[in-house]
Amino acid sequence: MTTVQAMNETNNFPTPQAGLDLLARLKAEALSMANPPTETNFEAGFFRCRTANQCLSDAKSQPVPTDLFYSLWFENELTILFADTGVGKSVYAVQIADTISHNRKVLYIDLELSDKQFQKRYSDNFENEYRFNENFYRISFKSRYSIPEGTSYEDYFIVSLVNLLDRTGAQVVIIDNMTRLISADTDKAQTAKPVMDRLNDLKFDYGLSILCLEHTRKTSSSQPISLNDLQGSKMKSNFADSAFTIGRSTRDPNMRYVKQLKARSCENIYDNENIIVYEIIKETNFLHFSFIEYGNESDHLKHVEENEKSARVEQILALHSQGISNRAIALQLSITEGAIRKCLKKHA
Numbered sequence: 348m349t350t351v352q353a354m355n356e357t358n359n360f361p362t363p364q365a366g367l368d369l370l371a372r373l374k375a376e377a378l379s380m381a382n383p384p385t386e387t388n389f390e391a392g393f394f395r396c397r398t399a400n401q402c403l404s405d406a407k408s409q410p411v412p413t414d415l416f417y418s419l420w421f422e423n424e425l426t427i428l429f430a431d432t433g434v435g436k437s438v439y440a441v442q443i444a445d446t447i448s449h450n451r452k453v454l455y456i457d458l459e460l461s462d463k464q465f466q467k468r469y470s471d472n473f474e475n476e477y478r479f480n481e482n483f484y485r486i487s488f489k490s491r492y493s494i495p496e497g498t499s500y501e502d503y504f505i506v507s508l509v510n511l512l513d514r515t516g517a518q519v520v521i522i523d524n525m526t527r528l529i530s531a532d533t534d535k536a537q538t539a540k541p542v543m544d545r546l547n548d549l550k551f552d553y554g555l556s557i558l559c560l561e562h563t564r565k566t567s568s569s570q571p572i573s574l575n576d577l578q579g580s581k582m583k584s585n586f587a588d589s590a591f592t593i594g595r596s597t598r599d600p601n602m603r604y605v606k607q608l609k610a611r612s613c614e615n616i617y618d619n620e621n622i623i624v625y626e627i628i629k630e631t632n633f634l635h636f637s638f639i640e641y642g643n644e645s646d647h648l649k650h651v652e653e654n655e656k657s658a659r660v661e662q663i664l665a666l667h668s669q670g671i672s673n674r675a676i677a678l679q680l681s682i683t684e685g686a687i688r689k690c691l692k693k694h695a
Contacts, residue, residue, distance in 0.1 A: 388401060418612075425543075425587050426557065430562070445480070449480040451518060504528055521558045564683075571644050583629070589611060603625045603627060604622040604625075619643065663676060
């Protein structure tokens with residue numbers, strides 16, 4: 348054995364022939380990468396692979412999404428409507444369902460109101476009830492129900508919903524509200540994601556249009572509403588096709604405004620400079636939102652004076668110095684955690 352061969356073997360260096368073999372293999376791999384497989388339409392685990400041009404061609408055979416309700420909700424979309432308690436999101440949702448039911452079957456899953464409470468809203472003092480279209484199905488919990496052993500609450504909800512879809516043929520579903528759909532803490536992504544996945548699966552399998560009602564976090568009447576105000580995990584808004592909200596106006600106790608926060612099938616039409624302003628009224632037997640005008644969100648927010656701002660800053664700093672968390676301070680002062688963080692950073 349030569350000295351060079353001994354050194355190569357001792358130090359695990361490749362021999363000249365091994366080096367040539369390695370170069371040949373690398374060259375072959377490079378050539379294979381330069382000439383990838385010609386397959387362009389295939390599935391791989393989670394994914395379906397097509398060229399962008401093939402996607403456009405496939406889309407031509409698909410119907411253009413139908414606008415279900417003033418560009419806030421489109422056909423075959425999973426949409427979220429969220430608002431504070433008592434603002435009237437159920438009133439607005441029933442109004443949406445009533446409008447759509449003239450052309451499509453609608454399942455309104457009402458997990459909030461009793462039959463008598465529903466009657467009160469849509470009658471004249473429990474008489475002369477409003478006449479809904481027969482395409483409007485109102486779904487409520489049975490007075491007593493039991494979940495099969497080994498089945499989770501969420502799974503049984505989905506199974507029951509599929510049963511409803513099969514028996515009614517409905518393709519529009521409104522869930523009022525998400526808090527009653529998810530049994531665990533919706534602040535956690537690992538809880539929210541599986542439910543949103545199941546709803547999206549139903550959307551695709553049945554060609555559904557789904558509207559989910561949800562609550563807001565504790566917000567300040569002086570701050571514009573954003574997606575960050577959606578209660579629970581933001582994962583829900585990430586999985587939704589669109590989202591809009593209802594806010595209280597400080598100008599009048601019966602005045603509300605609707606703001607669009609996320610849209611995929613159209614432009615974001617109703618932003619903070621073009622909100623839809625309504626008045627909640629009841630004409631004989633139908634409680635509803637009556638359109639007033641389009642407006643600017645800032646005109647309907649509480650304007651905080653300078654002395655109020657100074658007092659609030661002092662409160663925030665004092666509570667923070669006591670070791671109270673940002674979340675607890677926000678709840679106590681009815682403002683957002685973001686406002687707390689911004690204040691502390693500014694006065695650090």
